């Protein structure tokens with residue numbers, strides 16, 4: 342009997358299993374509805390090109406939400422860091438310095454958020470909403486609402502390194518973000534910092550009592566998310582070889598949706614990097630998939646909503662204890678049947 | 684555990700509080716509290732609900748600083764602005780809190796080590812080692828016998844007694860000099876209560892100190908060397924065990940209970 346229980350727990354323990362299932366199902370449906378597009382490799386390469394900037398941000402946001410907080414300011418970070426990057430690059434012609442400036446800008450915004458939230462006790466939804474307006478406003482002001490072309494970046498090493506095509510095919514940003522996802526997974530699940538995040542999100546009083554420095558952890562967390570969002574901004578700017586002052590403004594809902602359909606708990610205390618990873622690719626594939634399947638662009642939102650609802654229901658029922666027990670019972674009765682036969 | 688072989692340091696007081704006040708906003712939870720635990724002394728801290736017992740021990744364990752007053756640990760004065768739970772751990776003070784000391788959604792092994800994880804380079808947690816030790820403690824020290832619970836279980840599925848078992852196991856494992864137990868027996872069956880009391884006897888025998896908070900006078904009277912009575916933030920009684928019988932202690936408390944409950948076992 343023990344063996345069967347282990348079997349069950351192994352299945353439930355595979356992180357993000359339901360969402361991986363949804364992703365595979367979705368791709369299968371697309372292959373069925375538009376075989377010509379979805380059996381070729383091009384469509385997948387285009388996902389690997391467009392999803393990474395949002396994915397980097399979603400990974401950071403997963404940690405923030407696991408801590409029981411929220412960050413609505415990342416679209417502004419995407420714009421501000423893109424601005425810093427292209428400004429420094431155009432002015433000094435030094436791409437690496439531009440990268441450093443962009444990441445520092447993201448860190449600054451995140452740090453400021455962290456101070457407001459952890460030290461002054463401003464609820465994160467308000468602090469980061471204000472930050473979203475402020476930094477977006479500042480970016481518009483500084484760039485005078487213009488968009489800047491930085492085509493010359495295409496000849497630079499930084500471009501081929503971060504957003505080049507590996508073997509002429511695979512977008513480098515996809516590999517980078519995969520690496521970052523693995524790193525963030527280890528930070529959340531295997532590092533003291535991640536454990537502090539989970540305990541804070543689970544129960545702040547417990548976190549304090551066991552000796553976690555809640556204020557410091559939260560400030561580091563928002564700073565980290567600022568840096569990741571800035572990296573997302575840089576990837577976007579590099580890929581487009583262009584900065585525009587409203588870039589990133591469309592990221593807010595898709596990125597949040599990805600984290601939640603991935604299975605991260607809005608109540609805090611639990612977050613899944615694998616879930617977010619596949620959640621982001623689901624969101625990123627939906628539009629192209631629905632359009633390619635020929636049922637028309639008007640359907641995109643509706644189908645997206647359905648897929649999100651479905652994923653969330655699946656996640657909940659997977660975690661739900663009663664269903665876990667039913668599953669357990671089923672395995673048990675099967676085991677008994679086998680034993681009876683023998 | 685081999686604790687009786689450990690050579691304990693020489694000091695007069697494990698912990699000493701001098702003129703400690705604690706305010707929560709306008710609420711004064713502690714008022715001019717002078718409280719001490721001698722080396723190898725078991726102190727029973729008693730008093731009505733809301734008397735300030737938990738608040739008192741939380742100033743000792745670094746959860747929050749007192750509003751004013753002085754704190755000495757092993758005869759050394761503590762700089763209160765720098766004092767923290769981490770420092771209390773370093774001073775070998777372990778606490779089993781009345782509530783809120785385990786995080787529900789986290790694995791048992793994480794709850795066991797959080798705050799002082801076993802880490803490798805760069806602060807990454809050695810999961811296997813933590814699990815092995817936690818498992819060891821659960822099985823051998825506090826005698827968890829299966830029932831489907833392992834170190835991978837979420838705390839949410841544990842019973843009240845099992846939770847307290849985990850907390851006590853944690854306190855035992857980290858080999859403290861001063862062990863603080865805040866109502867450790869409320870959720871326990873008689874058999875389990877006996878285990879906790881025996882644990883406190885062991886604390887005494889191995890030369891350590893303990894603060895034991897309970898509303899059960901019989902338990903407190905059995906294990907404590909001295910009783911300190913708190914009433915609405917003030918210490919109103921400081922009685923050696925030899926000077927008072929269980930019955931008199933209960934009567935004494937009743938005088939301060941203002942017609943309220945909680946002397947059920949007398």
Ligand SMILES: Nc1ncnc2c1ncn2[C@@H]1O[C@H](COP(=O)(O)OP(=O)(O)OP(=O)(O)O)[C@@H](O)[C@H]1O
Pocket residue numbers: 707710711712730731732733734735736737738739781
């Ligand atoms: N974090 C806090 N914020 C505000 N008030 C608090 C806080 N902690 C305790 N108090 C107040 O301080 C007083 C003492 O509370 P405390 O928890 O120390 O009592 P206690 O003696 O442990 O009671 P019990 O036997 O019920 O556990 C109570 O009036 C309580 O409401």
Ligand SMILES: [Mg+2]
Pocket residue numbers: 736737738781865
């Ligand atoms: Mg209490």
